[in-house]
Amino acid sequence: MAALLQIAPTPAGAASLVIDAAGIVAESDSGDDLATLRGLFQGAHAPHDFASLGPLQPTLSGLGMKRMRILQADVYSDLDGDGVFRPSPPGVWDNLTGSIDWALQHGLSLHFPVAYFMPLSFAAYGPAETWPQTILERYRSYARQLVQYAAARSFDGGASSIIFEVSNELDIDEGAPLSYQEWLAWVAQCSWGCSYADNPVVLGYPPLGPWGRVLWWMDPATFRVAFPDIWGADGYPFLDDVRRVTRAVAPLQKVYADAVASVLADTNFMATYPGKTIEIAGPALAGHSFRSAEDPTTHAKLSTLEDRFIDHMFDANTASGQFNVSKLDYFSFHYYGDFRNGPDGPTTALGYMTARMREKLTAAGHPEVKLFVSEWGPSADLSSDINYSHKGAAWAAAFLAEAVANKVALGSYLQYTDAVGEAATGTINQASLLHKLDGAYYPKPPANVFRMFAMMSGARRPVSGLSASNPDLGAFAASDANSAGVVVVNYNPSFTDEAGTAQSFTTELRALPFAATTVTVERYLIDARTSNLQAFLTLPSHPSPELQRVEQFTAQVDSAGSLSLPTRTLGLGVSFWRITR
Numbered sequence: 260m261a262a263l264l265q266i267a268p269t270p271a272g273a274a275s276l277v278i279d280a281a282g283i284v285a286e287s288d289s290g291d292d293l294a295t296l297r298g299l300f301q302g303a304h305a306p307h308d309f310a311s312l313g314p315l316q317p318t319l320s321g322l323g324m325k326r327m328r329i330l331q332a333d334v335y336s337d338l339d340g341d342g343v344f345r346p347s348p349p350g351v352w353d354n355l356t357g358s359i360d361w362a363l364q365h366g367l368s369l370h371f372p373v374a375y376f377m378p379l380s381f382a383a384y385g386p387a388e389t390w391p392q393t394i395l396e397r398y399r400s401y402a403r404q405l406v407q408y409a410a411a412r413s414f415d416g417g418a419s420s421i422i423f424e425v426s427n428e429l430d431i432d433e434g435a436p437l438s439y440q441e442w443l444a445w446v447a448q449c450s451w452g453c454s455y456a457d458n459p460v461v462l463g464y465p466p467l468g469p470w471g472r473v474l475w476w477m478d479p480a481t482f483r484v485a486f487p488d489i490w491g492a493d494g495y496p497f498l499d500d501v502r503r504v505t506r507a508v509a510p511l512q513k514v515y516a517d518a519v520a521s522v523l524a525d526t527n528f529m530a531t532y533p534g535k536t537i538e539i540a541g542p543a544l545a546g547h548s549f550r551s552a553e554d555p556t557t558h559a560k561l562s563t564l565e566d567r568f569i570d571h572m573f574d575a576n577t578a579s580g581q582f583n584v585s586k587l588d589y590f591s592f593h594y595y596g597d598f599r600n601g602p603d604g605p606t607t608a609l610g611y612m613t614a615r616m617r618e619k620l621t622a623a624g625h626p627e628v629k630l631f632v633s634e635w636g637p638s639a640d641l642s643s644d645i646n647y648s649h650k651g652a653a654w655a656a657a658f659l660a661e662a663v664a665n666k667v668a669l670g671s672y673l674q675y676t677d678a679v680g681e682a683a684t685g686t687i688n689q690a691s692l693l694h695k696l697d698g699a700y701y702p703k704p705p706a707n708v709f710r711m712f713a714m715m716s717g718a719r720r721p722v723s724g725l726s727a728s729n730p731d732l733g734a735f736a737a738s739d740a741n742s743a744g745v746v747v748v749n750y751n752p753s754f755t756d757e758a759g760t761a762q763s764f765t766t767e768l769r770a771l772p773f774a775a776t777t778v779t780v781e782r783y784l785i786d787a788r789t790s791n792l793q794a795f796l797t798l799p800s801h802p803s804p805e806l807q808r809v810e811q812f813t814a815q816v817d818s819a820g821s822l823s824l825p826t827r828t829l830g831l832g833v834s835f836w837r838i839t840r
Contacts, residue, residue, distance in 0.1 A: 273765055274762065274763070274764040274765070275724045275764070278721070283718055295663055295667075296659050298325075298669050299635075299659055300322065301323055302327070302669075302671035303328060304327075304672075305675065306674065312365050315675060318693060324367060325368060328671050329358040329371055331375050333373055333374070333375075334375070334469045334470065337379055338397065344401065344405060370421075370422045372543060373426065376475065377471070377472070386467070387476040399518070406423060406515070406519055407525075411528075414535050423537070423538070424539070424543055425515045425543065428544060429507050430544040430564050431547050432474070433465070435495065436463060437462060437465065441460045442486075445458060458486060462495075498547060504567045505567075512542060512587075513584055539587060541568075543591045543592070544593070546592055547603075549615075565590075569619045570623070572587060574623060589630070590630055592612070593632070594612075594632050595690075598657075598661055598662075613666060630668055631668060632667050636689075637655060638651075641686070642688070644793055647703045647704065648793035649787050651690075652790075653748055655705040655709070656748035659735075672691075674689070674692075676694070677693070684697060701804045702806070703792050703804075707805070708746075708833055710806045711806070711835040715837075717740075717743075719737050720738055722734045722745075731749055731750060731751045734747045742840070745836040746833060747766070747829060747835075760830070763826055765823070766836055770819075770820045771816050772820065773816060774816055774819060776840050777813055778813065778814055778822070778839060779840075781839075782808070782827070782834060782835065782836055782837070783807065783809065783835040784829075784832065785833045787832065789802065790805065
């Protein structure tokens with residue numbers, strides 16, 4: 260029998276959180292903040308070892324996962340000699356069909372980034388910029404057939420939707436030519452008097468085709484790579500170079516937007532799949548150019564690659580009208596790091612970036628285009644423990660609320676597991692839902708946060724009692740006719756204190772629809788010692804990394820629908836009150 264609740268006096272200095280179960284909070288464009296928040300984590304990149312999907316099923320179900328991102332699934336896809344699409348050549352593992360089918364077998368729809376590499380049969384024609392019109396039309400045919408094949412395969416397997424995305428971080432990938440680091444190393448050890456002519460390093464480019472060049476649309480013959488011209492206006496397009504938009508990103512987005520539009524316009528095809536949706540996203544940039552999005556002195560806005568992309572997609576009054584698209588459902592971007600202050604300064608903070616993108620889309624006449632954080636996680640820094648500790652849990656809980664407030668409509672966490680291939684143990688420092696250790700799978704703390712939100716139901720409710728003077732403490736509440744849930748997070752981006760500065764708080768729920776009822780109250784916790792993979796691996800007691808329920812008792816909701824919960828203290832981490840009738 261669970262203990263009956265007894266309330267002790269509230270200590271001085273505790274935050275008094277009050278949840279109004281009769282009110283509604285709707286910061287998201289959908290009007291359903293809880294559903295939007297879940298949609299931010301209910302997609303992730305496919306595990307490298309698809310055989311692991313079976314053991315992952317409890318996690319898939321517990322988090323309500325809906326989508327699988329299959330980056331590079333089209334690496335072997337191509338046209339045959341008759342111009343007919345083939346998901347893979349004879350004798351080569353069918354990466355595309357296998358990826359689609361594995362997702363469908365586990366009830367997941369597809370998030371499909373396309374065109375990261377050039378199909379093999381096109382490599383003989385050189386970079387896409389040099390193609391004659393006949394070859395360009397052949398590639399357009401390939402893109403349309405790829406879209407139709409993936410959509411049909413998905414819908415035949417039971418999926419209700421598919422999202423295509425173009426492409427993956429083309430703002431930073433291949434940020435320098437091959438051997439550039441070797442040249443820098445040569446410079447560093449060269450004595451005074453060395454000249455560029457003395458440099459023995461030859462710069463180059465990856466080959467075209469599968470697993471080769473990423474900037475395959477651009478013609479490298481148009482760039483100067485001799486020193487010192489490599490840094491000039493006609494030099495190599497280093498990361499964030501504006502030429503990457505017009506000569507790599509925009510042409511591909513146009514091709515695939517037209518391909519999706521063509522498939523949607525095929526009435527015979529779409530009649531076969533009534534009610535199914537095909538959407539397209541892009542440009543999936545890393546946001547690196549936002550570091551210099553403002554003049555440091557005047558704060559005047561400087562053009563980012565994201566700004567230029569939107570111009571080229573929608574502004575028919577510019578010379579870029581050749582890239583205008585008829586369809587863009589999601590403006591996609593990636594995000595890691597300090598979302599409050601920005602990992603590279605204030606212009607890289609999540610709020611600044613999303614506001615700027617929405618402003619730009621609205622000015623272009625397309626406010627209907629939604630924001631999609633198509634890859635995200637606490638940190639891309641593999642030297643940190645944030646991705647597998649309570650630090651990452653606090654970060655994730657705070658980030659989710661921040662993303663909802665900033666009108667982000669959809670998301671995809673980096674990946675399901677951190678194992679590559681059939682490795683018995685994964686790379687623990689990577690952002691993933693699960694860590695693979697000696698063949699077994701263990702949840703990382705961010706996944707435990709997602710489990711908390713997955714256990715909630717109903718509409719989001721207002722929370723008062725949060726103080727602007729203490730931004731470390733945040734809360735997200737929801738309730739329906741039979742339950743209520745309150746997630747409380749203590750997050751500070753500095754992480755200077757491993758356990759965090761403890762915050763005390765009380766919780767009162769008002770206007771619950773089940774007045775004068777005895778309810779069950781549970782509390783789940785993630786902190787330095789609880790529901791924490793890092794603690795499991797490092798503490799002698801090896802506490803379970805699974806989400807832990809640390810309290811359960813019964814309580815009486817009064818005749819007015821109010822319920823007061825006892826004071827609790829939370830260090831760096833996340834606490835979840837769950838009330839059920």
